[in-house]
Amino acid sequence: MEATGLSEVGDVVLNTLMAQMDAESSNKDKMRSTKYDPVMNPENPSTTTCLSGWTSSFTERLFGARAEKSRVTFEEDVVVLDDAMSQEQSLGSRTNFCSSLLEELKESKLLDKLKPAKTKGERQSDALMDLLAKQGIVDSMQEPSLHQQSSVTNKNNIRGDNSIFVSREYRQGPNQHKFQKRHPLLHALIATISATIQQQVESHNQKPESTNATFCLDWNKTSVQVATYPGDGTCGYPRHCDRGQDSCKFEKSKNVQQETSASPSQRLLTAIYYLVEDDWDAVLDGGALRVFHDGDEDGDFTDIVPRQNRLVVFRSDCVEHQVLPSLRRSRTAITIWFYGTVKIESKMDSIATNGPFIDLPPPLPILSSDVSCRVSKIFVSMASYRDSETRPTLDAMFATSNHPNRIHCGIVLQLKDGESYDEDIWQQVESFPRPQQIRYLRLHARDAMGPCYARGLAQTLWRGEDYVLQIDAHMRFRPNWDVYLIQQCQKIIEQIRSDKVMLTTYPLGYTLPNNIPKNETRGTYLVPWKFDDQGMLRQCGRVVKRNDDTSFLPHKHYLYAGGFNFAPNRVIRDVPYDTMGLPHLFFGEELSMAVRLFTHGYELYAPMETVCYHLWSRGHRPTTSPTQDTLVQSQQRSTSQKRVMQQLLGESSVVGVPMGLGNDRTAAAFAERLKVDFANKILLQGCENGELTDADFASGATTASPMYQGSVEAKIAALDSKAKALVASFLSGISY
Numbered sequence: 001m002e003a004t005g006l007s008e009v010g011d012v013v014l015n016t017l018m019a020q021m022d023a024e025s026s027n028k029d030k031m032r033s034t035k036y037d038p039v040m041n042p043e044n045p046s047t048t049t050c051l052s053g054w055t056s057s058f059t060e061r062l063f064g065a066r067a068e069k070s071r072v073t074f075e076e077d078v079v080v081l082d083d084a085m086s087q088e089q090s091l092g093s094r095t096n097f098c099s100s101l102l103e104e105l106k107e108s109k110l111l112d113k114l115k116p117a118k119t120k121g122e123r124q125s126d127a128l129m130d131l132l133a134k135q136g137i138v139d140s141m142q143e144p145s146l147h148q149q150s151s152v153t154n155k156n157n158i159r160g161d162n163s164i165f166v167s168r169e170y171r172q173g174p175n176q177h178k179f180q181k182r183h184p185l186l187h188a189l190i191a192t193i194s195a196t197i198q199q200q201v202e203s204h205n206q207k208p209e210s211t212n213a214t215f216c217l218d219w220n221k222t223s224v225q226v227a228t229y230p231g232d233g234t235c236g237y238p239r240h241c242d243r244g245q246d247s248c249k250f251e252k253s254k255n256v257q258q259e260t261s262a263s264p265s266q267r268l269l270t271a272i273y274y275l276v277e278d279d280w281d282a283v284l285d286g287g288a289l290r291v292f293h294d295g296d297e298d299g300d301f302t303d304i305v306p307r308q309n310r311l312v313v314f315r316s317d318c319v320e321h322q323v324l325p326s327l328r329r330s331r332t333a334i335t336i337w338f339y340g341t342v343k344i345e346s347k348m349d350s351i352a353t354n355g356p357f358i359d360l361p362p363p364l365p366i367l368s369s370d371v372s373c374r375v376s377k378i379f380v381s382m383a384s385y386r387d388s389e390t391r392p393t394l395d396a397m398f399a400t401s402n403h404p405n406r407i408h409c410g411i412v413l414q415l416k417d418g419e420s421y422d423e424d425i426w427q428q429v430e431s432f433p434r435p436q437q438i439r440y441l442r443l444h445a446r447d448a449m450g451p452c453y454a455r456g457l458a459q460t461l462w463r464g465e466d467y468v469l470q471i472d473a474h475m476r477f478r479p480n481w482d483v484y485l486i487q488q489c490q491k492i493i494e495q496i497r498s499d500k501v502m503l504t505t506y507p508l509g510y511t512l513p514n515n516i517p518k519n520e521t522r523g524t525y526l527v528p529w530k531f532d533d534q535g536m537l538r539q540c541g542r543v544v545k546r547n548d549d550t551s552f553l554p555h556k557h558y559l560y561a562g563g564f565n566f567a568p569n570r571v572i573r574d575v576p577y578d579t580m581g582l583p584h585l586f587f588g589e590e591l592s593m594a595v596r597l598f599t600h601g602y603e604l605y606a607p608m609e610t611v612c613y614h615l616w617s618r619g620h621r622p623t624t625s626p627t628q629d630t631l632v633q634s635q636q637r638s639t640s641q642k643r644v645m646q647q648l649l650g651e652s653s654v655v656g657v658p659m660g661l662g663n664d665r666t667a668a669a670f671a672e673r674l675k676v677d678f679a680n681k682i683l684l685q686g687c688e689n690g691e692l693t694d695a696d697f698a699s700g701a702t703t704a705s706p707m708y709q710g711s712v713e714a715k716i717a718a719l720d721s722k723a724k725a726l727v728a729s730f731l732s733g734i735s736y
């Protein structure tokens with residue numbers, strides 16, 4: 001074994017030691033790390049007027065539950081506040097705020113300035129302006145004002161209203177007193193709604209337990225629009241999302257553009273205040289705001305009648321809506337858009353059983369955009385063989401996920417009947433706090449037939465979830481793992497324009513009970529290691545140098561890890577586990593999957609960051625070993641190994657058959673990419689680096705090292721004496 005490999009092990013051990021020493025101080029840091037800095041709302045410099053009818057359940061609707069849900073519902077996502085503005089705020093002869101405001105708009109001639117909304121061409125030029133603003137070529141704070149709007153009616157307009165933006169410069173610029181003097185009621189409306197929203201956002205963000213989402217609103221960037229739909233029954237506004245068509249789930253099939261943490265804030269909340277007459281009739285006047293519940297084209301909806309003094313608020317980034325034509329009279333509304341970003345953080349749920357984590361690794365970096373509309377369900381496939389870590393793994397997995405409600409597990413529990421060790425495991429899993437999200441099959445351990453059988457059975461528990469994560473039953477996770485995996489997967493799909501992608505690698509290790517190398521978050525990369533005495537190729541993971549440039553795609557490789565892989569759900573149909581065909585196969589399972597995936601056109605990638613940690617020691621659980629095989633078992637194993645060899649050599653009998661190779665690429669091409677000669681069992685030059693170069697690996701390692709393959713004991717044996725001493729002192733603190 002080469003010394004270069006050892007220094008990698010040394011690194012990991014050192015980092016683990018440091019993690020332990022840091023454990024106490026970092027526990028304190030586990031509190032919210034992102035603090036929102038309240039900024040004084042310029043729309044509201046002195047007053048503290050708030051909408052009186054606003055309740056905390058409204059706040060919960062807009063800022064709370066959404067992060068956990070995939071479906072928009074009227075009851076949970078839209079706030080309708082009647083009698084929004086109190087009558088005391090009206091001025092002059094009228095006692096009614098709404099009619100006073102309408103009068104104010106008329107008197108100030110603002111309503112005369114309304115123009116048909118923008119044409120498609122104008123919107124495209126806006127997009128260009130946006131781009132230029134992002135490049136710093138023009139000032140991004142400029143918003144469309146009266147002068148920039150079209151004065152020509154265009155039949156291609158998708159929306160039929162006449163509108164005007166009350167420019168930010170006018171409302172908030174140096175001459176804002178002019179605006180306030182000329183439009184005192186409009187100013188009062190904007191200030192009241194803004195103050196309420198600001199107060200609610202702040203109080204939401206200060207409650208760490210409320211959700212895992214922090215709302216950062218950019219108070220300098222509100223937009224205010226006055227819009228009138230004529231009452232001729234012809235004009236409405238088709239179904240849309242105020243953030244733009246790319247943001248909604250309904251539009252998911254189109255390429256979703258994700259914000260990066262550097263992207264400017266976007267529309268986050270839409271507040272619409274209706275200025276119609278008080279006898280507006282839902283049927284005779286029409287003009288309802290139709291809110292769609294689901295992402296589907298033909299999903300449910302709720303119609304909201306535009307009542308006088310009614311305020312409707314919803315999330316601009318996920319609530320799709322439409323304006324139905326006004327049938328009898330014109331319909332005026334004022335819309336305020338609030339801009340901002342949503343930071344998603346992991347809930348640091350305390351672990352219900354097996355004590356708390358002594359430490360958690362740093363969260364995975366995820367794009368700061370609110371992915372709540374885009375995050376799909378994940379099916380977690382897990383084969384567990386008499387493993388007391390099954391329940392702690394599930395606990396850790398849910399506790400560190402962003403969207404625990406969207407995770408569904410299929411577990412194959414292979415347990416001995418009547419043994420207390422096994423019955424304890426059964427009890428723990430059966431009494432799991434999220435029983436609706438756990439499906440399982442229980443097998444007698446005596447009927448176990450190796451990982452392919454168990455993982456194949458686990459796949460039968462899939463119920464249409466969008467992504468599939470296959471893991472072992474002894475893992476820990478970094479916070480944000482679910483959103484990170486989906487975002488990385490999507491990034492690759494967009495780049496290579498194929499959804500036959502998989503993220504997979506050998507994770508770094510943890511030790512019992514919960515010792516996670518907190519400072520070690522680098523990714524690992526799979527490369528060939530050696531041919532074992534059965535003639536089977538073994539593989540290993542190598543630590544890759546950290547690269548903080550998030551624009552980089554994960555590194556492509558050709559090997560597959562059974563204990564950690566993530567892919568869009570089509571993988572279950574394209575390359576399902578060979579449940580019956582490879583009984584009692586251990587080494588060979590991963591190669592068979594690798595060559596099958598490759599020949600079916602799948603590209604495999606190693607995440608840039610460690611996503612989870614794997615318990616490499618088997619000391620905590622009873623395992624089977626080939627020496628305990630019955631004759632039948634060992635015969636079956638060697639038949640399975642032969643089948644894997646046929647696959648690796650691309651024999652025609654295994655091409656294009658169920659559970660065999662695909663026709664997209666050949667096994668020979670796989671071997672060539674891997675730089676391995678399977679027929680002669682030779683590793684070819686450069687195979688230890690895969691698609692990378694020496695410089696890409698940590699510690700300048702030039703050879704493949706078996707760092708994650710063996711037991712802890714094997715690793716100790718491989719260390720030099722200095723590292724050995726460190727490991728010994730480290731292990732003496734751990735009981736297992």
Ligand SMILES: O=C(O)CCC(=O)C(=O)O
Nearest residue numbers: 237242272289323333335
């Ligand atoms: O006036 C309404 O009810 C909604 C208008 C709208 O959807 C928009 O302007 O984006």
Ligand SMILES: [Fe+2]
Nearest residue numbers: 240241242321
């Ligand atoms: Fe809208």
